[in-house]
Amino acid sequence: MPLLLLFILAVLVFFWAHKVELHQFQINRHDVTLRKKISRPLKILHLSDIHFALPNVMLSRFFNRLAAEEFDLAVLTGDIIDCEEGIHNAVENLRKIKTxxxxxxxxxxxxYYDYRLKDIFLHNFPGQSKPEALNPTDILQAALEGIGIRVLRNRTEEILAEGTPVLIHGLDDPTTGRASIRETLASYDPAKINLLLTHSIDAFLDISEHEIDLSFSGHSHGGQVRFPVIGPIFTHTTIGRAYVDGIVTLKGAVCSVSRGLGYGRNLAFRLLCPPEAVVLNVFGV
Ligand SMILES: [Fe+2]
Structure with missing residues (x-):
C-alpha cells in the first residue's frame, strides 16, 4: 500500500511539473535602492530565459498582461530562443512590450546553440565542449533589432532617463566563452549609473567592488526543480546557492537574478520554481 501511494504521488508531482507549473507565470515586483542619485524612480522590466520555440498560447497571453503596462526600460538576459523556429514567436511577443x-x-x-536531448548530458555543464548544432544568432539579432530591441554584445549604450545618464553595459554570453568584461566596461563612468546585463551572474567573478550599480542575469532558472528542504539540485552558478534567484547584493551591486520564463524543450518541467518576469522599481539615494 505505501508503495502504491508513493507511485501515485510521483505521478501527480510529474504531471504538475510537466503540465501545470510550466505555465504558472508570475510578475514579481521589487523595490531596490541604488547608492547614487536618480531624478525619479525607474520602472524596469527584467525578462530572461524565455526559450521561445513553437507558438505557446499561454506564454502569449502572459505577454498580453505585460503589454498592459508601460516601463521605463526593459532588459532581456539571454536564452531568448531554444531553436530557430522560436525567432518568429520571439518577435511576435517581444514587440508587445512598451518602454x-x-x-x-x-x-x-x-x-548560440541548439541543444538536442544528448547535449543536455554531454554539453550542458562548465568545462564540457559545445553542442554541434548552431542557432542562427545573427538572424535572431537582426529580427530583434527590427522591432527596436538593442542587442549588446560586449558593448555599451547610454540613455538619459529624465536627465539621469545611465550606461547599459551588455556582456556577451559568459557561459560559452564569449564575454569580454574589460571591452564591455570600456566606457564605465563612476559618475553615471552603471547597469550590467549578463546571461550568468558568474560574470561578477571578473568585476571589481562597486564597479556596477545594478545588474540583471538569468541562466540558473532558479534551479528549475526544487525539492522541499533540499532546494535546487543544479544551480548553474559557481558563485553560490544564495545567488540562484531573487534580488541579491554582490560586490556593491544590486543584482536581479531571474528564474526566467521558459525551459529547454528537452527539460520541460518546473517544480516549486514557477516562471517569472521581474519588475524593479529603482530608487536613488
Ligand atoms: Fe536558459
Whole structure:
C-alpha cells in the first residue's frame, strides 16, 4: 500500500511539473535602492530565459498582461530562443512590450546553440565542449533589432532617463566563452549609473567592488526543480546557492537574478520554481 501511494504521488508531482507549473507565470515586483542619485524612480522590466520555440498560447497571453503596462526600460538576459523556429514567436511577443527609454538584450548559450536531448548530458555543464548544432544568432539579432530591441554584445549604450545618464553595459554570453568584461566596461563612468546585463551572474567573478550599480542575469532558472528542504539540485552558478534567484547584493551591486520564463524543450518541467518576469522599481539615494 505505501508503495502504491508513493507511485501515485510521483505521478501527480510529474504531471504538475510537466503540465501545470510550466505555465504558472508570475510578475514579481521589487523595490531596490541604488547608492547614487536618480531624478525619479525607474520602472524596469527584467525578462530572461524565455526559450521561445513553437507558438505557446499561454506564454502569449502572459505577454498580453505585460503589454498592459508601460516601463521605463526593459532588459532581456539571454536564452531568448531554444531553436530557430522560436525567432518568429520571439518577435511576435517581444514587440508587445512598451518602454520609454528602450529595450536592451544580451545573448545566452541557447541563442548560440541548439541543444538536442544528448547535449543536455554531454554539453550542458562548465568545462564540457559545445553542442554541434548552431542557432542562427545573427538572424535572431537582426529580427530583434527590427522591432527596436538593442542587442549588446560586449558593448555599451547610454540613455538619459529624465536627465539621469545611465550606461547599459551588455556582456556577451559568459557561459560559452564569449564575454569580454574589460571591452564591455570600456566606457564605465563612476559618475553615471552603471547597469550590467549578463546571461550568468558568474560574470561578477571578473568585476571589481562597486564597479556596477545594478545588474540583471538569468541562466540558473532558479534551479528549475526544487525539492522541499533540499532546494535546487543544479544551480548553474559557481558563485553560490544564495545567488540562484531573487534580488541579491554582490560586490556593491544590486543584482536581479531571474528564474526566467521558459525551459529547454528537452527539460520541460518546473517544480516549486514557477516562471517569472521581474519588475524593479529603482530608487536613488
Ligand atoms: Fe536558459
Amino acid at each position: 520609454r527609454y528602450g529595450f536592451f538584450a544580451v545573448f545566452g548559450n541557447h541563442d
